[in-house]
Amino acid sequence: MSAAPTSVTIPRAAEHRAGRWRRNLTFDKISLFLVFLGLPLALYITFVVSPLIQAVSYSFTDWSGFTADFKPVGLANYVKILSDDTFQKAMYNNALLAIVVPLIIIVLSLALATLVTVGGASSGQIRGIKGAGFYRVISFFPYAMPAISTGIMWSLIFDPSSGLVNGILTGLGFSNFKSFPWLGNIRTAMPTMMFVIVWGFVGFYMVLFIAAIKGIPAEIFEAARIDGAGRFRTAISITVPLIRENVQTAYIYLGIMAIDAFVYAQALNPQGGPNNSTLTMSQELLTTAFNKGQFGVACAMGVVMGLMTVLFAAVVFTVNRVSGGKDRITLA
Amino acid sequence: MSTQVVVPVRKHVTAAERSVAVSSHVVLSIWAVIVILPLLWTLMTSFKTTSEIFASPFNLPAKAQFVNYIAAWNTAGIGKFFFNTIFVVGSALVLVMLLGSMCAYILARFDFPGNRIIYYMMLGGLMIPIFLAIVPLFFVLRNFGLLNTLPGLAITYVAFALPFTVFFLYAFFRQLPYEISEAAAIDGANEWRTFFQIMLPMAKPGLATVAIMNFLGLWNQFLLPVALNTNQKNYVLSQGLAAFASSAGYDVNFGALFAAVVLVVAPVLVVYVIFQRQLQGSVSQGTMK
Numbered sequence: 089m090s091a092a093p094t095s096v097t098i099p100r101a102a103e104h105r106a107g108r109w110r111r112n113l114t115f116d117k118i119s120l121f122l123v124f125l126g127l128p129l130a131l132y133i134t135f136v137v138s139p140l141i142q143a144v145s146y147s148f149t150d151w152s153g154f155t156a157d158f159k160p161v162g163l164a165n166y167v168k169i170l171s172d173d174t175f176q177k178a179m180y181n182n183a184l185l186a187i188v189v190p191l192i193i194i195v196l197s198l199a200l201a202t203l204v205t206v207g208g209a210s211s212g213q214i215r216g217i218k219g220a221g222f223y224r225v226i227s228f229f230p231y232a233m234p235a236i237s238t239g240i241m242w243s244l245i246f247d248p249s250s251g252l253v254n255g256i257l258t259g260l261g262f263s264n265f266k267s268f269p270w271l272g273n274i275r276t277a278m279p280t281m282m283f284v285i286v287w288g289f290v291g292f293y294m295v296l297f298i299a300a301i302k303g304i305p306a307e308i309f310e311a312a313r314i315d316g317a318g319r320f321r322t323a324i325s326i327t328v329p330l331i332r333e334n335v336q337t338a339y340i341y342l343g344i345m346a347i348d349a350f351v352y353a354q355a356l357n358p359q360g361g362p363n364n365s366t367l368t369m370s371q372e373l374l375t376t377a378f379n380k381g382q383f384g385v386a387c388a389m390g391v392v393m394g395l396m397t398v399l400f401a402a403v404v405f406t407v408n409r410v411s412g413g414k415d416r417i418t419l420a
Numbered sequence: 421m422s423t424q425v426v427v428p429v430r431k432h433v434t435a436a437e438r439s440v441a442v443s444s445h446v447v448l449s450i451w452a453v454i455v456i457l458p459l460l461w462t463l464m465t466s467f468k469t470t471s472e473i474f475a476s477p478f479n480l481p482a483k484a485q486f487v488n489y490i491a492a493w494n495t496a497g498i499g500k501f502f503f504n505t506i507f508v509v510g511s512a513l514v515l516v517m518l519l520g521s522m523c524a525y526i527l528a529r530f531d532f533p534g535n536r537i538i539y540y541m542m543l544g545g546l547m548i549p550i551f552l553a554i555v556p557l558f559f560v561l562r563n564f565g566l567l568n569t570l571p572g573l574a575i576t577y578v579a580f581a582l583p584f585t586v587f588f589l590y591a592f593f594r595q596l597p598y599e600i601s602e603a604a605a606i607d608g609a610n611e612w613r614t615f616f617q618i619m620l621p622m623a624k625p626g627l628a629t630v631a632i633m634n635f636l637g638l639w640n641q642f643l644l645p646v647a648l649n650t651n652q653k654n655y656v657l658s659q660g661l662a663a664f665a666s667s668a669g670y671d672v673n674f675g676a677l678f679a680a681v682v683l684v685v686a687p688v689l690v691v692y693v694i695f696q697r698q699l700q701g702s703v704s705q706g707t708m709k
Contacts, residue, residue: 120611121532124522128582129538131519135560135579136545142556200451207444217444225696226452229459232692232699234640236658237684240665241462244678252461255477291455295703319440348549351642358666370551374647377555390552397549 147388152381165388175389178360178369179396181278182347185368186400189285190342194335197290200227201297202323206309224298227291235288239355242284246270277361285352289345293338300331329412336408343400347393350374369393459685466678473674488675489683492664495673498680500653501660508570508656509638512577517631519578520585521593521623525615527586528593529601539590545583554647561648568651576648577638584637585630592626593619629702632695639688657684 147165151158169175204223208215217223230238245252248267257265270280304327312322328335350370353360360367369389377386465473466488468481493499527539557576558567566572596619604614620627642658649656655663661684665677692699 116610116612120615121526121530124615125526125538128519128523128586131575131579132542132545132582135557135576136553136582137541139553139556139560140548143552146556200448203444203448207448208441217441217448219445223448223452224700226455228696228700229689229692230455232636232688233685234642234658234661234688236640236642236662237681240661240677241458241681243665244465244674244681245458245461250474250477250674252458252477259478287454287458290451292703295700299700299703344547344549348551348643350551354642354646354662355665358662370643373551373554377558378647383555386555390549390555393549394552397547401547 143387143390146384147391149384151384151387158384161384165385166392169385169388169392174364174367175369175372177364178367178372179392181365181367182349182369182393182396184278185282185285185346185349186343186396189282189346190339192282192286193289193293193342194338196286197293197338198297198323198328198335200290200294201301202319202327204294204298205301206319206322220298224295228295229291230288231292233288235351236355238288239284239352242280242287243271243356246280248272271356271366272362274362274365277357277365281349281352281356281361281366284356285346285349288352289342293342296334296338297331300334301327304330332408336404339404340401343404344397347396347400369396462678462681466675466682468675468678470674473678485675488673488679491673491676492680492683496664496676496680497652497655497660498657498664498683501655501657502683504570504654505639505656505658508574508577509635511571512574512581512638513631513634515574516578516581516585516634517627520582520630521589521620521627522615523582524586524589525593525619528590529619542583542586545580546587550580550643554643558648568649568654570649570654573645573649573654573656576644577641580644581634581638585634588630588633589623589626592623596622629698632691632698633702635691636688636699 146158148160148162149158150161150164200223203217204220205216207217244250246254248254248269251270253270254265254268257268268276270276308326308330309322312326317325348370349368353366353368353371357366358371360371369392373386373389373393376382376389461477464480465477467484467486468479468488469485472479472481493502523542527535527542561567561572561576564572566575600618600622601614604618609617640658641656642662645656645659646662649659652663661680664680
């Protein structure tokens, strides 16, 4: 769902009430707990937790879904998918997306956020740019749009014969782009998909980073300026280290998105693109489950996706720590 | 050759400073064009006939083809999918806000054994890809007789939107002062009344933010309906649009396809314009510590 990267830690103000808990078990409180906690939990366990656990256990069976009997096959499903050319290709594509897309989005959105917050002309104190609100409102909209319509819109824009991109390029005199199939060419299909994903997400992270940069006390920027640091130097040496935690959160969320990437892949190349160049694990999983009926294998693919997500988060945490994130700079 | 009149007391903004601002504006404007131009082009093209679309991507339509919208709404079924989506998202939104705030309230305001476990179980739901659960979920819904039904889809939406809702509102309920609920208890309000008449109204700003985020998330949801709601008459907008786009390759009513894209984006644009302040505020809130 639309999970905004949030991190909130609040002191446990309720600690002093702990003792009262057992003494106060009135009917009032019991009924409150049953309904308030019981209903949401029942729903959550039935539709989220239990399918997750089932998926892991089915991944070790030859379950085809529609028959009641299935037998354990050990790691056979994993061996099968990890040695399968198509799934390997899909894994490679998702890994590529997870490495490249978050990097581009974060660099671009940080750069734009920096321009908005410190790009204004000023003497003395560094100012934000005029019309910052306008740029923010415009940039954020692609994130609010349904991702599927973003994808379909861009597939129409990249259309070989009637699309805007080839229209502009041929208009500029590049006649070899007359009917260039951006999404149908092995070399350009993947970069095109990456571009579309970047377009959809930069604005959101730009707004996020603007908020984070505004949270840095102005005195720090002033001090840097008095010491003679230029804007670029300030951005690299002051802003980025101070909003490091936000960057890490953004990285992880974008990685989770890139390991999925289903909507964009499906909108741009439902069949996986030329030579499976934009095929994602998610597309392959749905085909395996609902077209081929190999539910055990599909569950194993889901587990691989889950493991890749965990691995990605672990790598981001480690890189952040090793590169100095552990020396936490706090302003409190 | 600056001809401006500078009030003498003010310090002069140097030329270098001004060039920084100008180049910032140039870069940001280029970005704004990259964002807006595709949207405007899609809007313009949605009024062209198919032959006009293939003639040139730049020509304005000779006559605004509202028939494209009629075709998208009726023939492509966008109208029907629109009402399906309103039903599913509307009911899921009401339910998830109610259940989510109840659950967050209990977790935030009461200390009891297992509180932490439940909280972290919810938190885990934010990180795990839906794909891991999708296959067994298909059979869970089938066993309940909810597969390919709108209520089934709505319930699934509620379950998957729950972690975000609880997580966000947890922080909110945590901040509300304890004196007020204690005062309510002394005045004789029972636990239920305290929640519905005192705590819930106080949490309104948080509820509004979460509701908007959930609305967008659910309205834009694609994977869950594609996997769990395959009966065409129950399609929601996102999957209906995708189905129309993949069929448009055959009957080539491109004008209607562009119109369909506009119809799917338009309600989101309206919500965005009305609530963008809260939306951006909620993003900012995420960075406050």
